[in-house]
Amino acid sequence: MKIVYISPEVMPFAKTGGLADIAGTLPKSLQKQGVDITVITPLYGVTKDCQYSLLKTDLQVMVTIDGKRKYGYVYKGFLPDSQVPVYFLYNEQYYARKGLYNYPGTTRDFEDNSERFIFFDQAVLETIDQLSIYPDIIHCNDWQTGLIPVYLKAKYASRKCFLNTKVIMNIHNLAYQGIFWHWDMKLTGLDWSLFNWKQLEFYGKLNFLKGGIVFSDSITTVSKTYAQEIQTPEYGAGLDVVLKERAKDLYGIINGIDCTIWNPETDKFIAANYGIKDLTGKQICKKDLQRKCKLPGKDVPVIGMITRLTDQKGLDLIVDIFRDLMKINLQFVLLGTGERRYHELFQDYAKRFPEKVAVKLTFDERSAHEIEAGADIFLMPSRFEPCGLNQLYSLRYGTVPVVRATGGLADTIVDVRSEPISYGRANGFSFKRYNSDMLFATIVRVLDFFKNKVQWIEIMKNGMKQDWSLERSAGEYVMLYKKSIQGG
Numbered sequence: 001m002k003i004v005y006i007s008p009e010v011m012p013f014a015k016t017g018g019l020a021d022i023a024g025t026l027p028k029s030l031q032k033q034g035v036d037i038t039v040i041t042p043l044y045g046v047t048k049d050c051q052y053s054l055l056k057t058d059l060q061v062m063v064t065i066d067g068k069r070k071y072g073y074v075y076k077g078f079l080p081d082s083q084v085p086v087y088f089l090y091n092e093q094y095y096a097r098k099g100l101y102n103y104p105g106t107t108r109d110f111e112d113n114s115e116r117f118i119f120f121d122q123a124v125l126e127t128i129d130q131l132s133i134y135p136d137i138i139h140c141n142d143w144q145t146g147l148i149p150v151y152l153k154a155k156y157a158s159r160k161c162f163l164n165t166k167v168i169m170n171i172h173n174l175a176y177q178g179i180f181w182h183w184d185m186k187l188t189g190l191d192w193s194l195f196n197w198k199q200l201e202f203y204g205k206l207n208f209l210k211g212g213i214v215f216s217d218s219i220t221t222v223s224k225t226y227a228q229e230i231q232t233p234e235y236g237a238g239l240d241v242v243l244k245e246r247a248k249d250l251y252g253i254i255n256g257i258d259c260t261i262w263n264p265e266t267d268k269f270i271a272a273n274y275g276i277k278d279l280t281g282k283q284i285c286k287k288d289l290q291r292k293c294k295l296p297g298k299d300v301p302v303i304g305m306i307t308r309l310t311d312q313k314g315l316d317l318i319v320d321i322f323r324d325l326m327k328i329n330l331q332f333v334l335l336g337t338g339e340r341r342y343h344e345l346f347q348d349y350a351k352r353f354p355e356k357v358a359v360k361l362t363f364d365e366r367s368a369h370e371i372e373a374g375a376d377i378f379l380m381p382s383r384f385e386p387c388g389l390n391q392l393y394s395l396r397y398g399t400v401p402v403v404r405a406t407g408g409l410a411d412t413i414v415d416v417r418s419e420p421i422s423y424g425r426a427n428g429f430s431f432k433r434y435n436s437d438m439l440f441a442t443i444v445r446v447l448d449f450f451k452n453k454v455q456w457i458e459i460m461k462n463g464m465k466q467d468w469s470l471e472r473s474a475g476e477y478v479m480l481y482k483k484s485i486q487g488g
């Protein structure tokens with residue numbers, strides 16, 4: 001089974017969110033399960049400037065955009081500690097700059113994002129052809145790859161290399177669709193007849209992800225609940241009807257975590273290692289986190305958050321209850337980057353409550369591990385959450401998740417109220433209605449539980465025991481690949 005896995009970001013080479021984690025690890029698990037897998041991704045300036053051992057190959061691909069020839073230079077590397085080949089596509093005009101999709105330190109998108117990925121999507125198919133891969137499946141991820149299924153069906157289908165190729169569109173977050181003004185159709189080189197409401201057009205604009213959904217053989221997203229949710233107007237971001245039409249080809253496969261990277265027993269970033277049999281290291285990590293955050297080293301509950309600072313993540317609810325939260329004996333540690341107004345708000349909270357609040361507004365892998373290990377409680381009150389990875393990391397680190405029951409959070413977090421803790425499944429706390437009173441009431445409930453250490457440790461251990469490894473999701477992908485191939 002030959003699979004080509006295309007992702008706009010791959011850990012450790014480039015990352016803005018959870019997709020990079022998955023793209024950097026899932027292919028390794030797939031390879032271990034016998035899949036012949038190749039990864040393709042852009043070669044961004046940030047990657048090129050790092051000391052990864054990438055080899056410039058002789059391969060060069062050419063794509064015509066708006067009558068002009070654009071060249072892609074192909075580099076080769078491997079996913080760390082593996083034999084999974086990664087081909088990087090480089091074009092100076094498109095990728096040499098700092099930042100992946102927007103100006104660094106801002107939320108302002110690059111003006112030429114559509115052209116950058118129109119180029120990438122065709123260059124990918126050219127590369128696969130030149131490498132003579134003859135893939136059974138091209139596995140696309142998110143809007144940046146949304147035109148690949150379109151090009152495959154509309155332009156490349158008759159090439160020998162693609163005669164038996166199926167394509168899967170994997171949606172990691174429907175909120176990002178790659179919507180551009182209609183004149184960018186001209187850059188795509190695709191026939192204007194495709195610009196209609198059933199295919200590429202979306203309220204007068206060009207929509208990459210819609211193209212991906214309509215033209216692929218199967219669609220998958222990252223949890224079963226999210227697969228259902230996105231077929232409703234509330235979560236469908238305008239594409240609910242399109243997705244509903246494809247319901248029989250739409251699957252939900254929950255993401256998994258790489259336990260070689262996220263494992264408190266071996267994690268090199270944290271102050272002390274620990275595991276389910278001996279939790280003393282976790283207390284050392286808590287003290288270390290408090291010290292690094294300049295918070296008093298008291299025995300109070302520490303609530304952690306690691307997140308993109310956007311509305312999706314429920315930050316408006318936190319802002320709503322912050323004053324009341326500060327009346328409680330607790331500490332709050334936030335690591336995140338994103339919208340300026342949240343940067344300002346949380347910076348202000350940290351100034352006003354220096355004994356209780358610490359914020360770090362950067363993207364920092366080490367701090368993420370330190371918070372996962374050092375916090376007692378992990379907060380994710382998301383408005384929507386396709387899968388979410390941090391609640392899974394938290395389970396593994398014995399940091400009890402408090403979540404809104406939506407998408408992947410609903411599929412992974414079992415509230416302690418729903419069944420006796422001793423059954424082994426209850427691993428956290430959740431609330432359903434998106435509302436700040438509900439969040440506050442849940443936090444009060446959590447803190448009440450926290451006082452009973454015996455019960456708390458039982459909840460921690462339930463989470464630590466559970467298997468959210470990548471191998472599980474890889475197995476489900478293999479089944480989906482087989483089904484797609486057999487689908488004829």
Ligand code: ADP
Binds near residue numbers: 018019336
């Ligand atoms: P999303 O993909 O919506 O951002 P996920 O929970 O699926 O959310 O994945 C987020 C990933 O990005 C996690 O690995 C998380 O630890 C990481 N992350 C988010 N913000 C930061 C940050 N400021 N510093 C380090 N890692 C971060």
